[in-house]
Amino acid sequence: MTIKLHNTRTRTKEDFVPIDADNVRMYVCGPTVYDRAHLGNARPVVVFDVLYRLLRHTYGADHVTYVRNFTDVDDKINATALARQKAGADGTLERLVQERSDETIGWYLHDMGALGALEPNYMPRATEYIGQMIAMIQDLIDKGHAYAAEGHVLFAVDSWKTHYGSLSGRSVDDMIAGARVEVAPYKKNPMDFVLWKPSTDELPGWDSPWGRGRPGWHIECSAMSYELLGDSFDIHGGGNDLMFPHHENEIAQSCCAHPEGEFARYWLHNEMLQVEGKKMSKSLGNFFTVHDLLEQGVPGEVIRFVFLQTHYRKPMDWTEKKAREAEATLRKWRALTAGIEPAASAAPAVVAALSDDLNTAGALADLYRLAADGDAAGLLASAQLLGLLSPEMGAWADTASLDLAAYEDRLADARAVAMQSKDFSEVDRLKAAYLAAGLEVRMSKDGVELVPGAGFDAAKLEEV
Numbered sequence: 001m002t003i004k005l006h007n008t009r010t011r012t013k014e015d016f017v018p019i020d021a022d023n024v025r026m027y028v029c030g031p032t033v034y035d036r037a038h039l040g041n042a043r044p045v046v047v048f049d050v051l052y053r054l055l056r057h058t059y060g061a062d063h064v065t066y067v068r069n070f071t072d073v074d075d076k077i078n079a080t081a082l083a084r085q086k087a088g089a090d091g092t093l094e095r096l097v098q099e100r101s102d103e104t105i106g107w108y109l110h111d112m113g114a115l116g117a118l119e120p121n122y123m124p125r126a127t128e129y130i131g132q133m134i135a136m137i138q139d140l141i142d143k144g145h146a147y148a149a150e151g152h153v154l155f156a157v158d159s160w161k162t163h164y165g166s167l168s169g170r171s172v173d174d175m176i177a178g179a180r181v182e183v184a185p186y187k188k189n190p191m192d193f194v195l196w197k198p199s200t201d202e203l204p205g206w207d208s209p210w211g212r213g214r215p216g217w218h219i220e221c222s223a224m225s226y227e228l229l230g231d232s233f234d235i236h237g238g239g240n241d242l243m244f245p246h247h248e249n250e251i252a253q254s255c256c257a258h259p260e261g262e263f264a265r266y267w268l269h270n271e272m273l274q275v276e277g278k279k280m281s282k283s284l285g286n287f288f289t290v291h292d293l294l295e296q297g298v299p300g301e302v303i304r305f306v307f308l309q310t311h312y313r314k315p316m317d318w319t320e321k322k323a324r325e326a327e328a329t330l331r332k333w334r335a336l337t338a339g340i341e342p343a344a345s346a347a348p349a350v351v352a353a354l355s356d357d358l359n360t361a362g363a364l365a366d367l368y369r370l371a372a373d374g375d376a377a378g379l380l381a382s383a384q385l386l387g388l389l390s391p392e393m394g395a396w397a398d399t400a401s402l403d404l405a406a407y408e409d410r411l412a413d414a415r416a417v418a419m420q421s422k423d424f425s426e427v428d429r430l431k432a433a434y435l436a437a438g439l440e441v442r443m444s445k446d447g448v449e450l451v452p453g454a455g456f457d458a459a460k461l462e463e464v
């Protein structure tokens, strides 16, 4: 089945034709590893995980190469390391910087794993590719696309003026008029951007032909994608907040350094996760982390399901109501598919929906249909293509459904006793404890029903 993808570069939905069907190549901009990922950061991870799974399904699991980097050169990582050093932590600053990156990467992989995201084939760290970045910058200088000034190296947008801005559809002159660009005396054009900048003595830095310094953010992705995927590859992804300047700058650097290649053919951008109409972001402070949600007892699978309900090119909100509904659906589907072997392949309608520019909402609608038809094996195979209903992610559903009947009986018995004795204190105590564990308590004359909410914590029940 032909996959169609919306290409930001052409602003149209195009048939996806890989350069080499034996090795389909995708690069996605990864996180700056200075702190825990917020829920917005998880959206591109889930979106491109679905695409990765679809590509593996279509071309074969061994015929797709997915690269997602870690940006571990950053002032905020340095700031944490410095604060720890001042507080008396052992080790050189360099060591403390690396420790901070290591711990953040560990959290990231754990949290994204909890959302059912497969790990990419390569997860390069910027600090491991500094030599390649320096070589690429030197090459850009040699080719007349960059210049050194006052310890900095800058990309000269005028050397590529007719192309610069084509991804986001803006000309250099429009950008100068509209953008808040850093005006620096050493820039020839205010839009020129940094490839290399000096580092202070106490902060991490690398020796280079332009003095001790460190790379700019954009060159990291150009150098790492070239090293791992070559001068032409198929798909480049990231959030649409990266389209300008980050992706525009990646294109300028890569196309000028490797004019024989095409860099990336299909550009995919996910829309933002929002909070009351604004992008969830660290700088606005309107964020909560994936870790927070997991700690509150929201299963990673529920988070994934909620993401899949909205098309990746539409903004979306996280709401507790969506989480509760997703949890109830997943619980039903898990019960329906318990002990069943998945069908040999996902339902064609599900593959077709995903192949239509990742129509995940359409694919979920097909899963509801399979469930309604009682096709448990088809439901299981299709859900697993979307990264749902995997055995590894199901622990949350087991504990809850197994144990609740006993707790329901206990409350029903307590109520029967209380009706006789007119002493309802045990009933009230049990109800309060169940509510505190995140259960909704429904009592009617027919009996007691306990429904786990998004914050359900089975461990709390054990103390009741």
Ligand SMILES: Nc1ncnc2c1ncn2[C@@H]1O[C@H](COP(=O)(O)OP(=O)(O)OP(=O)(O)O)[C@@H](O)[C@H]1O
Pocket: 029, 030, 031, 032, 033, 039, 040, 041, 042, 043, 044, 238, 239, 240, 241, 242, 270, 271, 272, 273, 274, 279, 280, 281, 282, 283
């Ligand atoms: N609210 C959001 N919704 C969807 N994707 C987002 C959101 N915020 C960031 N991203 C994406 O997360 C990925 C990692 O980005 P990055 O590490 O630059 O984020 P950050 O700087 O920590 O976040 P912020 O934008 O909050 O400062 C990028 O692909 C970016 O587009």
Ligand SMILES: [Zn+2]
Pocket: 028, 029, 030, 221, 246, 250
């Ligand atoms: Zn990038």
